[in-house]
Amino acid sequence: xxLEKGITKIRQEKPLIHxxxxxxxxxxxxxxxxxxxxxxxMAEDPAEVAEITQRCDSLVLNLGMLNSLxxxxxxxxxxxxxxxxxxxxxxPVGVGASSFRLRxxxxxxxxxxxxxxxxxxxxxxxLLHGEGREKGVDASEADSFGDDLPEDVKKELCxxxxxxxxxxxxxxxxxxxxxxxxxxxxxxxxAWLGRITGTGCQLSAMLGAFLAVSQGHFFQAxxxxxxxxxxxxxxxxxxxxxxEGSGTFHVRLLDALSLLDDKTxxxxxxxxxxxx
Amino acid sequence: xxLEKGITKIRQEKPLIHxxxxxxxxxxxxxxxxxxxxxxxMAEDPAEVAEITQRCDSLVLNLGMLNSLxxxxxxxxxxxxxxxxxxxxxxPVGVGASSFRLRxxxxxxxxxxxxxxxxxxxxxxxLLHGEGREKGVDASEADSFGDDLPEDVKKELCxxxxxxxxxxxxxxxxxxxxxxxxxxxxxxxxAWLGRITGTGCQLSAMLGAFLAVSQGHFFQAxxxxxxxxxxxxxxxxxxxxxxEGSGTFHVRLLDALSLLDDKTxxxxxxxxxxxx
Amino acid sequence: xxLEKGITKIRQEKPLIHxxxxxxxxxxxxxxxxxxxxxxxMAEDPAEVAEITQRCDSLVLNLGMLNSLxxxxxxxxxxxxxxxxxxxxxxPVGVGASSFRLRxxxxxxxxxxxxxxxxxxxxxxxLLHGEGREKGVDASEADSFGDDLPEDVKKELCxxxxxxxxxxxxxxxxxxxxxxxxxxxxxxxxAWLGRITGTGCQLSAMLGAFLAVSQGHFFQAxxxxxxxxxxxxxxxxxxxxxxEGSGTFHVRLLDALSLLDDKTxxxxxxxxxxxx
Numbered sequence: 001x002x003l004e005k006g007i008t009k010i011r012q013e014k015p016l017i018h019x020x021x022x023x024x025x026x027x028x029x030x031x032x033x034x035x036x037x038x039x040x041x042m043a044e045d046p047a048e049v050a051e052i053t054q055r056c057d058s059l060v061l062n063l064g065m066l067n068s069l070x071x072x073x074x075x076x077x078x079x080x081x082x083x084x085x086x087x088x089x090x091x092p093v094g095v096g097a098s099s100f101r102l103r104x105x106x107x108x109x110x111x112x113x114x115x116x117x118x119x120x121x122x123x124x125x126x127l128l129h130g131e132g133r134e135k136g137v138d139a140s141e142a143d144s145f146g147d148d149l150p151e152d153v154k155k156e157l158c159x160x161x162x163x164x165x166x167x168x169x170x171x172x173x174x175x176x177x178x179x180x181x182x183x184x185x186x187x188x189x190x191a192w193l194g195r196i197t198g199t200g201c202q203l204s205a206m207l208g209a210f211l212a213v214s215q216g217h218f219f220q221a222x223x224x225x226x227x228x229x230x231x232x233x234x235x236x237x238x239x240x241x242x243x244e245g246s247g248t249f250h251v252r253l254l255d256a257l258s259l260l261d262d263k264t265x266x267x268x269x270x271x272x273x274x275x276x
Numbered sequence: 277x278x279l280e281k282g283i284t285k286i287r288q289e290k291p292l293i294h295x296x297x298x299x300x301x302x303x304x305x306x307x308x309x310x311x312x313x314x315x316x317x318m319a320e321d322p323a324e325v326a327e328i329t330q331r332c333d334s335l336v337l338n339l340g341m342l343n344s345l346x347x348x349x350x351x352x353x354x355x356x357x358x359x360x361x362x363x364x365x366x367x368p369v370g371v372g373a374s375s376f377r378l379r380x381x382x383x384x385x386x387x388x389x390x391x392x393x394x395x396x397x398x399x400x401x402x403l404l405h406g407e408g409r410e411k412g413v414d415a416s417e418a419d420s421f422g423d424d425l426p427e428d429v430k431k432e433l434c435x436x437x438x439x440x441x442x443x444x445x446x447x448x449x450x451x452x453x454x455x456x457x458x459x460x461x462x463x464x465x466x467a468w469l470g471r472i473t474g475t476g477c478q479l480s481a482m483l484g485a486f487l488a489v490s491q492g493h494f495f496q497a498x499x500x501x502x503x504x505x506x507x508x509x510x511x512x513x514x515x516x517x518x519x520e521g522s523g524t525f526h527v528r529l530l531d532a533l534s535l536l537d538d539k540t541x542x543x544x545x546x547x548x549x550x551x552x
Numbered sequence: 553x554x555l556e557k558g559i560t561k562i563r564q565e566k567p568l569i570h571x572x573x574x575x576x577x578x579x580x581x582x583x584x585x586x587x588x589x590x591x592x593x594m595a596e597d598p599a600e601v602a603e604i605t606q607r608c609d610s611l612v613l614n615l616g617m618l619n620s621l622x623x624x625x626x627x628x629x630x631x632x633x634x635x636x637x638x639x640x641x642x643x644p645v646g647v648g649a650s651s652f653r654l655r656x657x658x659x660x661x662x663x664x665x666x667x668x669x670x671x672x673x674x675x676x677x678x679l680l681h682g683e684g685r686e687k688g689v690d691a692s693e694a695d696s697f698g699d700d701l702p703e704d705v706k707k708e709l710c711x712x713x714x715x716x717x718x719x720x721x722x723x724x725x726x727x728x729x730x731x732x733x734x735x736x737x738x739x740x741x742x743a744w745l746g747r748i749t750g751t752g753c754q755l756s757a758m759l760g761a762f763l764a765v766s767q768g769h770f771f772q773a774x775x776x777x778x779x780x781x782x783x784x785x786x787x788x789x790x791x792x793x794x795x796e797g798s799g800t801f802h803v804r805l806l807d808a809l810s811l812l813d814d815k816t817x818x819x820x821x822x823x824x825x826x827x828x
Binding site: 298299300301303304340341342343344370373374375376377471472473474519520521522523524526527 | 575578579582583586587592593594595596597599600603604607621791802803804805806807808809810811
Binding site: 023026027030031034035040041042043044045047048051052055069239250251252253254255256257258259 | 619
């Protein structure tokens with residue numbers, strides 16, 4: 001269920017990924033894409049985004065540090081990507097944190113067809129329920145599903161995936177990837193990934209690269225992306241010596257991604273699959 | 277005069293810190309907060325900041341790369357923080373560098389009550405005098421006070437602290453922390469902290485975390501924050517080997533912060549205190 | 553043809569460099585300037601840029617992630633720099649990628665006199681031809697000139713340099729520096745420089761520092777800047793051990809820049825020169 005030769009294809013085809021994201025993680029997103037062999041472009045002014053997307057192989061939209069101008073740019077870029085039929089990833093960062101973001105997310109969901117949606121459990125479930133933490137799902141509760149997503153939540157996710165046509169990825173200790181009736185659970189990862197900022201944003205950006213070379217195998221591309229990040233996290237954690245912490249982990253994560261190949265993914269992936 | 281179990285409390289309570297800062301240092305600020313166990317959120321659009329602040333445990337306002345929209349967001353977030361009675365840190369980056377920033381700083385000082393104000397000597401003295409370098413204090417002169425802040429300046433700072441109700445921190449070779457009549461001098465630190473960008477912004481962000489768990493012991497929280505950064509700088513400097521410079525220092529600083537505990541702070545802090 | 557004691561002068565004079573750039577690379581630009589001994593300031597609001605430029609020793613304008621407000625700020629800062637007669641560097645990032653950027657670049661070229669223009673081959677040639685990829689030069693073709701810039705292109709560059717009065721730098725496997733009839737080729741460098749984001753932006757920022765201390769020897773300053781980055785890249789690459797990749801390269805590049813001295817540049821520079 002991995003994308004065959006995913007990393008090899010990315011390194012050969014060097015897909016150009018348009019990422020509209022936030023100042024906190026944009027440097028890391030660009031470096032992660034370069035590390036796996038893709039090319040990033042981060043334009044975000046409404047005056048040029050459609051023209052930029054036009055030349056790209058996939059688009060990644062990230063809600064972090066949203067503002068009105070960027071939302072307008074995301075709609076324009078998203079529509080162009082749909083028109084050009086290239087994959088579009090949505091990362092609804094903090095969608096439950098303000099009504100401004102929730103409204104923007106709803107508008108984006110209405111205006112743009114997404115190929116994949118990636119967030120933590122509470123973010124994806126907030127999108128699904130169309131309401132924030134106060135009225136709907138509690139973030140900490142949702143995030144604590146951990147290894148054990150309840151059956152009714154799985155069914156809701158499958159329906160949400162069918163309704164939107166998007167592959168869903170809920171990142172956490174276990175990553176859940178849902179596409180229609182298919183569910184994969186990726187158990188790779190490291191607790192250190194949560195101790196540096198932006199590894200979620202980076203995974204969404206990487207997802208853009210895997211989807212770009214997937215020739216329509218979106219589910220496999222998403223599973224491969226989750227494995228690539230999880231395994232690189234394991235390699236980085238395994239390299240830490242006494243006195244080394246989150247600074248060194250960050251560096252080694254990028255090292256691991258830049259040296260990653262399909263054999264390493266294949267040999268180390270830990271994926272469980274089920275249908276509903 | 278250190279905050280008892282400051283780091284332990286941050287790691288246990290995981291306070292949520294709203295930081296409105298600049299693109300140069302926002303990634304570092306987020307990583308430093310995660311390293312010491314807090315959670316960062318960096319929203320800065322006026323449309324959502326009040327709602328974000330509402331959920332946070334403290335707020336940090338940083339003038340770096342100021343623009344009009346961000347200033348508006350800072351006022352809204354600051355008022356909400358005051359209303360919610362959570363600590364607010366002000367970092368008047370480059371306040372003497374333009375009349376735009378000086379006016380914005382004055383407006384913020386009028387509209388928002390700050391729990392702590394942290395900057396280099398010239399920035400804090402520019403705030404105190406309400407005028408920039410041309411007419412008022414000379415930056416390089418002010419910054420060169422070094423280990424020896426003149427008595428009249430100390431008195432002015434004490435009065436400024438009383439008038440504003442804020443703990444003042446003047447960072448430099450020696451960090452001065454002033455609260456009413458109390459003055460502490462933190463002698464920890466490393467010259468390397470000045471050779472990478474944003475360690476001042478990072479200290480302000482960390483201050484937000486220490487204040488959030490301080491239960492009103494703001495002076496002790498500020499002293500602890502200054503010690504935490506200074507000691508981590510010493511650890512990072514001590515680890516440098518031949519051929520290693522500012523890149524490695526940056527990584528090891530984050531390593532040290534992510535491994536820091538209260539015993540290390542207690543055993544290595546070098547603080548002198550005096551009253552006026 | 554190197555600037556005599558370039559790095560020494562930067563470390564002694566600590567020139568203040570105003571950089572208007574993009575969120576992806578602004579942190580790296582600031583750290584690179586600090587590493588070689590200069591001081592960065594990144595203000596970009598039209599309300600304050602002229603006042604900031606007024607106090608600086610050179611100005612660097614970078615088109616990455618351009619927006620309308622930033623373009624306005626660039627014009628204001630550029631005019632102030634011209635008026636104050638300090639060096640101005642232009643980095644036309646992605647100028648061929650959208651008509652918005654091309655128009656902005658043309659406006660900047662009309663309103664501001666540049667001391668140096670640095671980009672990859674396709675960016676500089678797009679500026680030269682005044683049109684983007686679709687109608688004019690093909691980016692990938694231009695970038696593949698590699699070690700062998702055709703004679704007619706060299707002549708065009710010399711004329712473009714004369715017409716604009718700017719030193720041109722085309723970065724690539726070989727860096728071409730063109731000033732009037734003078735052409736220098738810098739062969740220093742590492743393939744790893746292209747595997748992390750923003751090394752072009754960083755070189756442009758560094759160029760601002762070399763020009764600031766050059767006392768009018770702009771061609772030599774540009775050659776020295778290219779050598780400084782290329783040699784630091786070689787040192788960083790040479791330090792990589794098994795399992796280390798782009799994360800470690802990034803750290804070691806900054807290490808090398810922070811330890812760089814004029815003797816290292818002099819002993820390791822690989823520069824060929826020709827006149828036309």
